[in-house]
Amino acid sequence: MFDPAIFGHQAIRQRLLERLEGGKLSGSLLFVGPAGIGKRRVAMELAQRELCFRRNACGQCAGCQLLQTEPLPLELPNLLRIVPEGKAGLIKIGTVRGDDLVEGGVIRWAHQASMANAHRWIVLEDAHRLNGASANMLLKILEEPPSGTHFLLVTHRPEMMLQTIRSRCERISFQPLKAAEAWAIAKAAGWEAADEARWSALSAGTLRYLEAETFQRAEAQLQAWLAIAAGATIAEASESLLPDKTSDTAQSEQMAQCLELLLRLLSDVARLREGRKPELAPWQSELEVVASKPLELKAPLDAIHTALRHLARNPFAESILREVALTLRS
Numbered sequence: 544m545f546d547p548a549i550f551g552h553q554a555i556r557q558r559l560l561e562r563l564e565g566g567k568l569s570g571s572l573l574f575v576g577p578a579g580i581g582k583r584r585v586a587m588e589l590a591q592r593e594l595c596f597r598r599n600a601c602g603q604c605a606g607c608q609l610l611q612t613e614p615l616p617l618e619l620p621n622l623l624r625i626v627p628e629g630k631a632g633l634i635k636i637g638t639v640r641g642d643d644l645v646e647g648g649v650i651r652w653a654h655q656a657s658m659a660n661a662h663r664w665i666v667l668e669d670a671h672r673l674n675g676a677s678a679n680m681l682l683k684i685l686e687e688p689p690s691g692t693h694f695l696l697v698t699h700r701p702e703m704m705l706q707t708i709r710s711r712c713e714r715i716s717f718q719p720l721k722a723a724e725a726w727a728i729a730k731a732a733g734w735e736a737a738d739e740a741r742w743s744a745l746s747a748g749t750l751r752y753l754e755a756e757t758f759q760r761a762e763a764q765l766q767a768w769l770a771i772a773a774g775a776t777i778a779e780a781s782e783s784l785l786p787d788k789t790s791d792t793a794q795s796e797q798m799a800q801c802l803e804l805l806l807r808l809l810s811d812v813a814r815l816r817e818g819r820k821p822e823l824a825p826w827q828s829e830l831e832v833v834a835s836k837p838l839e840l841k842a843p844l845d846a847i848h849t850a851l852r853h854l855a856r857n858p859f860a861e862s863i864l865r866e867v868a869l870t871l872r873s
């Protein structure tokens with residue numbers, strides 16, 4: 544799963560490696576960029592290099608294989624993964640300070656002696672899901688991690704993080720994959736040429752819709768937003784917009800993804816009105832119907848941004864959707 548041939552970000556990976564080898568890598572890094580582009584892989588690759596018998600994350604040796612199990616291990620001799628848990632999808636204090644993840648908590652783990660010729664890597668996945676107490680507990684150690692320990696905070700929603708956490712980390716910005724890179728991975732995962740235009744347009748250089756089910760869901764949501772904007776009632780269209788309660792993805796994250804699809808739809812409406820090509824080109828005719836309506840974009844855009852800012856604290860998906868959808872019905 545860490546086949547170097549299948550993921551991009553070459554320049555960032557090279558630079559991180561050079562700084563690590565030169566002893567110049569910051570102790571606390573914040574990896575920021577869209578969801579589903581491989582930020583976590585880049586973080587894990589740093590740890591994998593040190594477990595690899597060939598020291599290059601070859602993907603073949605017994606050391607690399609430690610990182611190729613399903614599910615991925617949470618703890619290895621040089622790596623600790625901190626992942627959100629539960630329906631709310633939070634990183635809780637029991638993980639940071641208690642024994643929930645490792646005995647004595649994360650901070651103690653960070654201070655233990657590292658194995659020979661290796662650093663200690665602590666990867667916080669979806670770091671925006673640190674709850675307030677956990678975040679405050681980590682402030683001091685992020686400010687000055689123990690020698691040989693690196694914290695890698697990975698997030699696609701940095702705006703949801705405490706400023707005090709962000710300011711203690713060096714920010715590394717990741718760009719989406721090139722369309723061809725993303726599609727090559729999709730093809731290898733079984734997607735067919737007939738789906739390429741729709742898959743690539745919706746995925747926008749990410750792998751978040753690699754699984755057919757997540758893609759179909761996003762496509763249904765886009766169709767639902769298009770229908771509402773074209774005049775369908777909210778009740779008719781809203782079922783696919785509501786969070787899937789059986790999903791492992793936190794509800795607020797599902798809602799954010801759903802609202803972001805509407806943002807993209809509205810950007811395309813603006814593009815069409817300016818005589819430009821839409822990014823969601825396979826849905827151009829539906830978009831044109833919406834663009835021809837006397838729909839003002841400001842009210843829905845404001846409603847979406849307000850909803851996104853408050854998602855973590857507002858569990859009422861239906862009322863959020865209704866509020867946003869109503870702004871489309873001018």
Ligand SMILES: [Zn+2]
Binds near residue numbers: 599602604606
């Ligand atoms: Zn190896």
